[in-house]
Amino acid sequence: MEKRKLINAVNIRKSFKDVYALRGVDLSVYAGEFVAILGPNGAGKTTLVEIIEGIQTPDSGDVVFTSEEQGKFEEMRWNTHATPIYKMMGLSLQETHFFERINVEETLWLFASFYEGVTEERILDLLKKVGLLEKRKAWTMHLSGGQRQKLALAVALLHSPKIILLDEPTTGLDPHARREIWELLFKMKNENNSALILTTHYMEEAQVLCDRIVIIDQGKILEQGTLEQLLKNHNKSNLDELFVALTGRRLDDESFSKAHSNSI
Amino acid sequence: MMKVFLKLIQTQFKELLRDPGVLFWGIGFPILMAIGLSIAFSPREEVNRIVSINKMPDINLSKEKNTTLDGQEILVYQSTISSQSIGRNRISFYVTSDNLIADTLLKRGIVQVMIAYDDIHNSYHYSFDPKNPEAQLTYLIVRAQLEKNGLPATNEGVTAMEVPGTRYVDFLLPGLVAMGVMMSCMWGLSYGLIERRSKKLLRRLVATPMRKSTYLLSLIFVRVLFAIFEAAILIFFAMLFLDFKVHGSWSLLLLIFLAGHWAFSGLAILVASRTTVIEIGTGIINTITTPMIVLSGVFFSYENFPSWAKLIIKYLPLTVVTDGYRRVMLEGASVESLQIYLVALFLFGTITFLTGLKIFKWY
Numbered sequence: 170m171e172k173r174k175l176i177n178a179v180n181i182r183k184s185f186k187d188v189y190a191l192r193g194v195d196l197s198v199y200a201g202e203f204v205a206i207l208g209p210n211g212a213g214k215t216t217l218v219e220i221i222e223g224i225q226t227p228d229s230g231d232v233v234f235t236s237e238e239q240g241k242f243e244e245m246r247w248n249t250h251a252t253p254i255y256k257m258m259g260l261s262l263q264e265t266h267f268f269e270r271i272n273v274e275e276t277l278w279l280f281a282s283f284y285e286g287v288t289e290e291r292i293l294d295l296l297k298k299v300g301l302l303e304k305r306k307a308w309t310m311h312l313s314g315g316q317r318q319k320l321a322l323a324v325a326l327l328h329s330p331k332i333i334l335l336d337e338p339t340t341g342l343d344p345h346a347r348r349e350i351w352e353l354l355f356k357m358k359n360e361n362n363s364a365l366i367l368t369t370h371y372m373e374e375a376q377v378l379c380d381r382i383v384i385i386d387q388g389k390i391l392e393q394g395t396l397e398q399l400l401k402n403h404n405k406s407n408l409d410e411l412f413v414a415l416t417g418r419r420l421d422d423e424s425f426s427k428a429h430s431n432s433i
Numbered sequence: 434m435m436k437v438f439l440k441l442i443q444t445q446f447k448e449l450l451r452d453p454g455v456l457f458w459g460i461g462f463p464i465l466m467a468i469g470l471s472i473a474f475s476p477r478e479e480v481n482r483i484v485s486i487n488k489m490p491d492i493n494l495s496k497e498k499n500t501t502l503d504g505q506e507i508l509v510y511q512s513t514i515s516s517q518s519i520g521r522n523r524i525s526f527y528v529t530s531d532n533l534i535a536d537t538l539l540k541r542g543i544v545q546v547m548i549a550y551d552d553i554h555n556s557y558h559y560s561f562d563p564k565n566p567e568a569q570l571t572y573l574i575v576r577a578q579l580e581k582n583g584l585p586a587t588n589e590g591v592t593a594m595e596v597p598g599t600r601y602v603d604f605l606l607p608g609l610v611a612m613g614v615m616m617s618c619m620w621g622l623s624y625g626l627i628e629r630r631s632k633k634l635l636r637r638l639v640a641t642p643m644r645k646s647t648y649l650l651s652l653i654f655v656r657v658l659f660a661i662f663e664a665a666i667l668i669f670f671a672m673l674f675l676d677f678k679v680h681g682s683w684s685l686l687l688l689i690f691l692a693g694h695w696a697f698s699g700l701a702i703l704v705a706s707r708t709t710v711i712e713i714g715t716g717i718i719n720t721i722t723t724p725m726i727v728l729s730g731v732f733f734s735y736e737n738f739p740s741w742a743k744l745i746i747k748y749l750p751l752t753v754v755t756d757g758y759r760r761v762m763l764e765g766a767s768v769e770s771l772q773i774y775l776v777a778l779f780l781f782g783t784i785t786f787l788t789g790l791k792i793f794k795w796y
């Protein structure tokens with residue numbers, strides 16, 4: 170049997186006034202698969218994931234989720250199944266402010282109340298994993314940008330969702346914190362059978378974490394596949410070269426080159 | 434240095450002018466304010482001063498169209514007095530021998546001075562709250578007017594009306610409670626929601642299985658608790674130190690309080706339903722609340738407004754809430770007589786809430 174498509178987005182288009190953010194994008198994700206959406210700023214990454222997250226509505230196209238219950242498959246769409254879809258989805262937005270005068274632990278408890286079966290153990294475990302255990306009594310307004318991102322990640326993972334969407338989860342973090350988050354996600358990959366979509370403009374992140382890399386630029390998917398497939402198809406030795414070949418530009422981000430130069 | 438300063442100013446101007454919403458509310462609000470204030474305070478050709486009198490003395494005043502209070506006819510006589518210092522004042526005498534009606538007129542702020550005329554001794558007795566400057570002025574003008582009509586004020590008596598229930602502070606307090614409810618809803622709910630939307634907190638909250646209406650209702654619930662607490666402090670303080678007395682039943686007061694709160698909660702959700710820009714939100718809230726504070730009879734009765742304005746003012750939410758609170762607190766109104774207020778406020782709140790929820794922008 171063919172592997173089950175957990176998410177199937179077909180021919181998604183979205184424009185803002187005269188800006189075409191997405192010009193016909195197809196993306197499917199299988200259960201348990203880690204997918205990186207790699208592209209420069211303004212490529213349309215946030216627009217794409219927010220459409221999958223039901224936060225934005227596409228001008229045209231279809232997003233279908235397939236859930237499995239006792240061997241029975243059910244197709245779900247945002248306009249009819251918002252609640253069940255959100256139950257199996259965890260997400261972090263590109264930027265989120267939480268309630269300012271609510272502390273880290275209380276924030277997690279608040280979100281825990283939206284789902285079933287999130288235990289105190291789970292919350293403590295997550296706090297440990299994302300490295301916020303010491304900060305658990307701190308008001309969110311007193312967190313640094315990186316700590317806030319870790320909190321957003323913890324909220325996303327809270328109910329062990331089947332689908333995880335993270336919009337630039339490590340942007341703005343220092344290389345050390347970034348690597349911690351990679352480790353966390355990597356471990357999770359071996360434990361749960363969750364699917365992950367993450368957007369990034371760090372090649373290394375895509376390369377280290379994900380089964381499949383989707384290269385997006387100017388609202389279009391240019392290529393996708395495993396790292397080996399991509400390099401082999403285009404006869405390139407690394408992602409950097411491939412990106413230049415596909416787009417005619419480097420993925421020119423300062424922080425990227427810094428992260429890259431002191432990488433593993 | 435100067436260059437930087439000018440550049441900064443220019444940039445800010447551009448930013449403001451490029452947002453049509455900020456512009457609209459920024460200019461629209463002061464204009465509306467100006468209109469409201471000019472209705473309220475414009476040097477009117479005439480100031481209308483209404484007094485109640487138990488019996489009309491035999492002087493030559495023009496008979497006007499009768500008026501009604503809760504269905505009861507009241508005879509009206511008028512006379513006008515002009516002087517350079519006080520301008521033109523029209524005095525309306527509401528003739529009622531029924532003390533209860535005179536009392537109600539006073540409690541609703543329609544009249545500020547009560548006159549008892551004794552035709553046997555040809556003497557007058559005035560009652561008003563000396564702490565209310567408007568009432569004092571009315572007293573002086575009426576007195577001058579009667580004197581001019583050949584009734585010398587030799588036989589007059591004055592009672593300072595300090596009986597709880599009929600003072601200006603009694604009139605004011607329910608209005609202040611109503612205004613507090615409005616402000617708590619409009620700033621607490623509306624502003625809070627707009628701010629959370631602009632910080633992208635709302636979209637994070639609703640990207641979960643949580644029901645959107647649950648979230649809004651929880652906000653309203655918290656507001657209600659705070660508002661009850663705030664109103665209770667005000668009322669108990671007034672009872673303790675100002676001899677304020679609540680004439681109606683406490684349960685009915687709670688009921689009308691909640692109905693008023695629900696009305697403003699709905700309005701607050703509707704107001705907060707679309708905009709992401711805090712400046713626009715502030716503008717809308719000010720535009721809605723300020724005219725009502727001036728017009729709805731919180732500080733002074735709207736009876737003296739022109740009748741076309743009264744027609745609108747009567748249906749403003751703050752007017753209905755203020756009147757409702759006054760009926761219970763000052764007049765001890767019954768459930769039956771309050772029904773219309775309760776139903777109107779409940780419907781208003783429900784319709785605005787549902788409309789707001791329907792068009793609410795979460796993202």
Ligand SMILES: Nc1ncnc2c1ncn2[C@@H]1O[C@H](COP(=O)(O)OP(=O)(O)O)[C@@H](O)[C@H]1O
Pocket residue numbers: 185186188189190208209210211212213214215216217
């Ligand atoms: N709400 C919006 N209004 C106008 N333009 C937008 C909006 N959201 C995104 N865009 C535009 O759409 C394009 C894609 O944006 P986005 O999806 O945020 O890119 P990315 O996440 O890859 O950086 C950009 O050109 C951006 O300016």
Ligand SMILES: [Mg+2]
Pocket residue numbers: 214215216263336337
């Ligand atoms: Mg983005």
